[in-house]
Amino acid sequence: MSTFAEVLDLLWQLQALDVASIAAREKIAREETRANHSERAVEALMVKRAEADAGYKRLEVKHRELEAELKRLDGRIRQIESVPGSEEAVAKHRESIDKLEMDGIALLGEIDASKAGVAQLASDIEAQRRIADMERAGAKATRAEQQAIIDANRLARDQLSARVPEDALKVYESAAQRHPGSALARVSTDFCAVCSGELNMHLIMRAKARTEFVRCPHCARILDPAAA
Ligand SMILES: [Zn+2]
Numbered sequence: 001m002s003t004f005a006e007v008l009d010l011l012w013q014l015q016a017l018d019v020a021s022i023a024a025r026e027k028i029a030r031e032e033t034r035a036n037h038s039e040r041a042v043e044a045l046m047v048k049r050a051e052a053d054a055g056y057k058r059l060e061v062k063h064r065e066l067e068a069e070l071k072r073l074d075g076r077i078r079q080i081e082s083v084p085g086s087e088e089a090v091a092k093h094r095e096s097i098d099k100l101e102m103d104g105i106a107l108l109g110e111i112d113a114s115k116a117g118v119a120q121l122a123s124d125i126e127a128q129r130r131i132a133d134m135e136r137a138g139a140k141a142t143r144a145e146q147q148a149i150i151d152a153n154r155l156a157r158d159q160l161s162a163r164v165p166e167d168a169l170k171v172y173e174s175a176a177q178r179h180p181g182s183a184l185a186r187v188s189t190d191f192c193a194v195c196s197g198e199l200n201m202h203l204i205m206r207a208k209a210r211t212e213f214v215r216c217p218h219c220a221r222i223l224d225p226a227a228a
Helices: 004-080 087-161 166-178 201-209
Strands: none
Touching: 004 087, 004 166
């Protein structure tokens, strides 16, 4: 049978394993969040590219319609220009053709800009996808590596727990549930080292004796001023 001080020492070892496992899980979560974020950025760019592409196609349709209208007006002029008295109508058609040709030039400029925009988005998507793939691969590797740490800690924890009396383990587990990775707290002069709540002398003396569980009255952590 171990002394209560030894039990406390074992609980500190247990907490060290818990801290390491929590850190490992956080590392996994952090990298997966980053990869998810980058993948969402790829999807957002793809939506943007689809919109830009639709805009580009609309401009091309507009340009084809403009060309057809030019052709129609040309044909009309050819039909009527030999007819006496058609000068005015021909001149009006020519005027329309001039205006359409100006519009056509402007439209070609828009089409070029739109095409460049689509191409830029395509290359942005490629770049973002490379980042996302790299991060996903990194997150996968991290998960494998950190999961091994978590598994090893679990094993070590089981072995360690077996050496702690059941009721003491219960006290630790309930405090650990409330404060993952910091169920035990040291005392720094007159304060709980974790929550900084003030502790009275009597409480500190009891905790220093290491013969019973003494809880911080502010955060309910297990106080252990004598821990190495
Ligand atoms: Zn406290």
